[in-house]
Amino acid sequence: MTDHDLLIHGGAVVTVDDVGAVLDPGWVYVRGNRVAEVGAGEPPSSRLAHAGEVIDAGGCAVMPGMTNAHTHLFQTLFRGLADDKALLDWLRDCIWPAAVHLDADIAHAAALAGLAENLRGGATTVIDHQYIHTDEGINDAVCRAADELGLRFLLAHGWADRNYHPALEQTAEQAVARAEAARSRWDGHDDDRIRVELAPLIPWGCSEEAMRTTVAAARSWGRGTHIHCAETAAEVEMSLEERGVRHVTWLDSLGVLGPDMQLAHSVWVDDDELDLIAASGSVVVHCPVSNMYLASGVAPITGMRARGITVALASDGPGSNNRQDMFEVLKATVLLQKVHHLDALVLQPTDVLEMACRGGAAAFGMPDSFGALVEGRRADLLVVDLRSPFVSPVHRIPSALVYNTTPRDVRDVVVDGRIVIRDGALVAADEREVMVKAGDAARRLFDRAGISTRVTADVLRRGAPPSVVGR
Ligand SMILES: [Zn+2]
Incomplete structure (x- = not known):
């Protein structure tokens, strides 16, 4: 330094x-x-x-600077590809078929473009829930992109060991080994600017045994765990049918809740679950634009705040937003609560600034280290x-x-x-070059997946943003 x-x-x-x-x-x-x-x-x-x-x-x-506390950077190449679908259709029809063709070069190009967008949109810190491991070099490529642009970055190594696309599944042992490999190179890099943690994708994609194994590994490293939780009512129904409990109750029964747990979404959580989140000190990561985009629902932010739950804010992946703009997230957070409660006073601008800055630092696992302009x-x-x-x-x-x-x-x-x-303007890279490379990468990816798109390189070379349209 x-x-x-x-x-x-x-x-x-x-x-x-x-x-x-x-x-x-x-x-x-x-x-x-x-x-x-x-x-x-x-x-x-x-x-x-x-x-x-x-x-x-x-x-x-x-x-x-704000923290974008939950995104999927690879989806920077997917935005606009699959608008107007519910979560589970969107995953099966649009994300999985192309995601399995991702390689390290394409992931690097996507991450550079996505991180440039994050920085321009006010996020100095990004948590990337990175669950594509079809090429062993992807984690490294994404961390390298963050290092090149100079962001504060948390690679949340995503995994699922059941019910997911077979090419994207990993055992707990594989997930821990791959995260260990990323840790050995990146965790603590540049005076702790880059960190690595573990990130079970979603309760229905994870077995109890694997959850316990990966959370124990993350805790042994002094790092946290990041998971999608209760994003849609359909997923909570699936949990009730199979396991007889809702998502947060299930996580609590495994002993994995705590201040080191980041619960992305948490839309469909009842009062008992809110009490469990509060008692455990877990951090909720609210993604209002994505929740509206996928028609997932309205998270009970006021109930969370009333219980003293720490809430961070995020865009979610650009495949379901389609932007990574934290100023848009700030505004959407306030407006969604106002219209939901029909109360113009229900959330104030200072509340959401605190969530995006200090809540984000808590989600990152460094609650007192950044997120406020305070000495030290x-x-x-x-x-x-x-x-x-x-x-x-x-x-x-x-x-x-x-x-x-x-x-x-x-x-x-x-x-x-x-x-x-x-x-x-970015200091470390030429933004137009970054976007041209992202457009080229998108074309390679969707060609490989046999998905017909219009990624128009000529337009990109004139400096316009990438366009990926239709199927
Ligand atoms: Zn997500």
């Missing part, structure tokens, strides 16, 4: 600290990979004169232009960040003290 320093000043600092302080104007001083000082007003003149690098954030908000935390932050036509005029800054802001307004992004996006 270099000992460079960076001063961001002149903007409104939305700290997302314990009291939700907004310092307008304020300044943030970063030394190495940590926030060294945060202050109101203008920084001391000596700081301004001697800082190695200075960002003038006049007219901007400075906020903590890792320096992950966004500089958001409040003067853009999408945002201005601004009356209340947290409100503007949640309801007005788009990825176009994200000007600069800092991860672990390093500038990874400057003036809207």
Whole structure:
């Protein structure tokens, strides 16, 4: 870790600290990979004169980077391929047939494009539920992409040992061995910027024995477990028929709930299950856009918050969103709860900023290490232009960040003290090249799978985003 320093000043600092302080104007001083000082007003003149690098954030908000706490990066190549389907049809008809043809090169291209989108969309941290292991090099390719672009990254090694596509199934022993291989190269990399954990896909895809084995392995590493939980009513019915219990009750009976457990979705959970989640300290990862896209349902976010459950936010995979835009997720989280409860006060902008920043850090397994602009935390932050036509005029800054802001307004992004996006452009890669490679990879993948699409490389080479249409 270099000992460079960076001063961001002149903007409104939305700290997302314990009291939700907004310092307008304020300044943030970063030394190495940590926030060294945060202050109101203008920084001391000596700081301004001697800082190695200075960002003038006049007219901007400075906020903590968000965590996209549940995505599937390979699906960056699948977005728009299979709109308008329910979860289980979408999986069987659209995701599995092409996913089995993924290789490490294609996964790397997909991850670069998906991670670029995440960074542009305000996510400095990404948890990738990576369950395609048709090529042993895929985990490594995805971590390499995160390392190249400079994100904070958690590879959640996905597995299922039953009821899944046979080419995508793994035994618990295989899952642990493959995650061990990824761990040996990546876990703790770059002062803990990249981590590896285990991620059973879904209760109906996992046997009890395998669940116990992989959670025990993850705990022996000091790492967590990530799982899809109670996403749809149909899956809960399947669990009741086969096992006689709902998803969270089943997980509790295995002894796997705890602060190291990330429960993605948790839409169809009853009051008893909410009590179990609260008592165990498990983290819920809410994916409102995906839940609407697949018509899965409305997660009981207010019931979770009333019980003190930590909630993180996420896009879910771009195959069921179709974007990885955390500003859209912020807005969708609030709007969905408001319309569901017919109560305009039910959730506030400051609540969802806290979920996306601090909740995300808890999901990552480092609840006190980032997610707030507070002295001593890792320096992950966004500089958001409040003067853009999408945002201005601004009356209340947290409100503007949640309801007005788009990825176009994200000007600069800092991860672990390093500038990874400057003036809207990736520092470590050429965005157009990344997108051209992703388009080429998508065409190779769908050709191989025999799925007819229109990935138009000529359009991509002119700089437009990739288009994958129809079947
Ligand atoms: Zn998912």
